[in-house]
Amino acid sequence: MTNKASLEERIGQWRQYLRRRQAVHSADVAELEDHLRSQIGALREAGLDEDEAFLVAVKRLGDLDTLSREFAIEYSERLWKQLVVPSGGEASSPTDLRDAALAVGLAVAAGVAIKIPHLFGLDISGPSANMSFYLRALAFPG
């Protein structure tokens, strides 16, 4: 079910989104894109794959920039809607669960600062972002 769009395609979607909204100067978009790519690079170095790095980078940029936050919310909502929960009660694949967890995590994160994992003493903001927290927190109905 995973979105097969390449990293470049996704960055392109993000860039198009920003350029179309209001009057964002292309220079500002270029500056934000450099920031996005730097963040992606750092997350990949920390061990995240392309999907994960893009999602987290978009979320973090969303904390700093209003238009990017709108993109982050829409993107995570779209991811969530793309998930098909089987009606026959079959188990979702691990990839489905991981993407769902990421989408839910981002939707929450994009709206408010994440405090829940901190209560459990987990680091979710550093390079060693503990994604498995969301996997454990996510419960699919049977």
Added chain:
Amino acid sequence: MNIDKDLVAASATPLVLAILSGGESYGYAIIKRVGELSGGELQWTDGMLYPLLHRVERNGLVEAFWGRSETGRQRKYYRLTRAGAEQLDRHRRQWQVVDKAMRGVWRLALDPAAQPV
């Protein structure tokens, strides 16, 4: 730790100017440095990075120029101007006044029996 929004906002400009006084830099590196300096406790939200950088550029405290990243990508760099260095000095002196006042009373918060310095 949740840091009061006013405190985060008040420290943002002095932090940016001070980081740039150590050499020219760019947005992502600046905010990464803020994270390192604050142990991740200072969480900047909208208005505190790029709007701030663009504002201090408009006010002549920094000047911006385009360069290239390691991968050859376009990157916007900022460097402190003379006016920026002077403003930074004003910030530093103001913070020192506040810091001195606070250091005199923190001990009261920890030990009510202590006398103010």
